[in-house]
Amino acid sequence: MRNIFILLFALGVSHLSAKEYIVKSPDGRIAVNVETGTSTTYSVDFNGKNVLASSALSMTFDNGTVIGQNMRVNKVERLSVDRILKPVVRQKCAEIRDQYNEMILKSSGYDVHFRVYNDGVAYRFHTDFGRPLKVMSEEVTYAFPEDYNTLFPEERTMLSPQQPLFPEKKLSEIATDKFCSTPMLVKVDEKTRLFISESDLENYPGMFLQKQGKNELGGKFAAFALEEEKTEGRQCFPTKRANYIAKVNGTRNYPWRAMIIAEDDANLITNQLIYKLAPEAEGKDYSWVRPGKIAWDWYNACILYDVDFKAGINTDTYKYYIDFASCYGIEYVVIDDGWSEEWDVTKTIPAIDLEELVAYGKKKNVDLILWVSWVPFEEKMDEAFAQYSKWGIKGLKIDFMNRDDQRVVDFYYRVARKAYDYKMLVDFHGAYKPTGWSRTFPHVLTSEGVAGLENHKWASYVTPKHNVTLPFTRMVAGPMDYTPGGMFNLHEKDHKIWFNLPATIGTRCHQLGMYVVYESPLQMLADSPSSYYREEKTMDFLSPVPVVWDETRVLKASVGEYIVVARRNGDIWYIGGMTGEKGQTFEISLDFIEGSKTLTSWEDGINVDLNARDFAKKTRMVKQGDKITVKMYDGGGYAAIIK
Structure with a gap:
């Protein structure tokens, strides 16, 4: 009886110390209920129905601090925003309504932000610790009230180009050792959809999701890379990892954990939550950004016919591509793998004269984009950007990262900022999914991850x-470089x-x-120009169709x-x-x-x-x-x- 009394007393104290905070969407249909106490949890209701059960969130640092646990809320700040965003690159539309209610729970040394839109929910941590720390782990939980169907993009390793299929599986059918990349789609019922991803992923590893308990998924993150080894194929993979996931400044925002709530499948297509959560564009002048279509060589292996020269990776072949692009008003030609020395991306092979090709293209209003593998490019990044600018190159297609640990995420941001300085467009391949680049870096026009x-x-x-x-x-x-055509x-x-x-x-x-369904402000025409020349009726559509x-x-x-x-x-x-x-x-x-x-x-x-x-x-x-x-x-x- 004494033990029962102690247990009941402890439960009573815990209940008394727990506090509840609610924030709703502007239209009132989405309600987020946050409870603090021993742990901080949140749940989500949509149209009066619970769609996300109580889900815990926390972060653990190397100094022993665990934010989100035993949280004492010192102050609650609330704000409402309703404004119109005008994207530099019109991926879906010329204007985006950015309307939300935000609740900020302020504690000692950190805040938790909950932002609720009419079409989604997001939260993030902010810390103000004043000195660098290591993030040992982050607790991200999605506990669902029922055994929902999912489209589960399973991955076998986190060293991945994130090009999954999306098989449909019930939560109960996913084994606890299985994990997937994000984004991931959840079917609540015949119409309602939940879409899980993240935004503003700077200086932090990307999030995977692993099956945990019954009807529950949890965040999974690649550990920090301590040592790496170059491999064949101009790639680089970790050979030793730390017991933590990130090195961070003590004062910073962390990525938004985003969940779109769509009334039906159609609403997923027009949703722009990931874009809206991302930071504003860093640069001031994007007048030079020119979305457009691209004639692409790699898919068709530079195989041309009815020509009077030997087709291949050479100057004559790319002049033919430029002629084709000019004929049909296509803005770019990409010169894919093979144009440079394998490990020196500042030097062309003898068969390619880039200066001649750039000059030839300019006469015909066609610009060039160069493919590079990320490892040799990173080794000479400053020299490469300067050389490409001198040649007159307008953009880069950067490939084979196949990771989204903190070290490689940092590479994306360094490239984006350096490309802005040199007024170059970027297309990331071998890439993790977009996390708001379209807003923060409008010149990062598309990416693979598909x-x-x-x-x-x-x-x-x-x-x-x-x-x-x-x-x-x-x-x-965000935009995806599927490369149709x-x-x-x-x-x-x-x-x-x-x-x-x-x-x-x-x-x-x-x-x-x-070309209308898929969004990509750099949209490929994947097949051979020789084939397109013989498809006049097809080109009557592919020539005029825009990309914004x-x-x-x-x-x-x-x-x-x-x-x-x-x-x-x-x-x-x-x-x-x-x-x-x-x-x-x-x-x-x-x-x-x-x-x-x-x-x-x-x-x-x-x-x-x-x-x-x-x-x-x-x-x-x-x-x-x-x-x-x-x-x-x-x-x-x-x-x-x-x-």
Whole structure:
């Protein structure tokens, strides 16, 4: 009886010391309930339903300090913000409404910020310890009230280019030793979706998620790299790691732990929570940033035909690419792997004359972007930037990082800042997902971190279903360099693997639809210029389609099944559609256009069942309120221009 009394007394003291704080979204539909005491936890309700159960958060430092545990709140600050953001690069739209309520719980030496939007929730720690520390661990918990379905992008190692598939699994089906990269999507019910990722990842490792307890996921972070070894392929991997995850200044903000809450699949496409949480653009002048399309060489292995020179990595070949880009108004040509000495990225191979190519491109309004592997580039970063600037290079495609521990995350930020100084665009490959770069560094126009078109060169797992999953998963985090535009199209059942002459899975219009559905302010045309020259009707779409948008409307959407999106650039509307395994037919109302217009469409052809490349180009007059039929075959697509 004495032991029971002591236990009850202790529970009573704990209950009395626990305190509760609530912050709601501006529209009142999302409520975050924070409890402090022995541990700090938060839970989230959406439309009166609990979607995130009590989830603990804390950080442990090398001096023994554990913030978030036994927290004494000295002060609570609240603020409301409602403003319009005008992005430098219009990824989805010309204006973004940034509206939220924020609650800051202030304790001794640290604060916890909870920010609640109408479409999501985020929290972060801020410390003010005054001296450098080491972060031993961070406790990030997502405890769900039920056994939800997830799209779980499983990883086998944290040394990863983060190009996962997104198989659907119930929480109960995920073993406790399994983990995934972020972003990750959770299906609460038939409509409601939770999307978990992070923003403002400076000077800190990226977050993975590992199955913990029943219906619970927890943050997993790569340990700090103490020693590294260069490997074949111009890469670099840790050979010794510390028992901590980050070295930090005592006074700093930590990354936002972000959870988007979407009413349905369509709302995921237009959500910009990751962008809104990121810091403002660091630079003052971005007038030089020029989004655009890129003629790309690596996917098509520089294989040209009907030419009078030997194709390959040489000056004549890239002049041909420049001629093609100029012919169709394409802004850039990327010169991929092979142009430089293997370990000296300031020296070209003898067959390439970059100064001649830059001058040739300038006459035709086409600029050059160079591919580099990150390890040799980092070794000569200052010298390389100066040399590329002298040559007249306009951007970099940086590859093979395949890590997001603190040391490599720091590399991204150093590159972004140095590239701004030299007025160069950046495309990160072999990259972790975007964490708000589009806002902080508008010249970082796109990144990989996606299982894209190039996978067709060696595998058949990038299917139409996968393609129609990406807009609701990876793309929600930010622009993705999927590299669409393959002209050799096969149905999934017919697909064969050819490394140098790759074939895509899905119809020709499936590829065309990507240029409206997929967001990337640097958008590749992956196939050979020789092939595009013979596809005049296809180029009638690929030539004018833009890469930035003033307005986005999602017309139809279902994860992994179908998507139809309308986007406006100026006064011209573009429609892109894609299906997964099964074809779809939709009646679409053109209530978003004004007046009478000409609609030109590219549709799966009458014989597309026999040949995935079959399509029909059609033209008709339409006016506001008219209905059009969008019919897409299995693995099919649709594209249209309304002007």
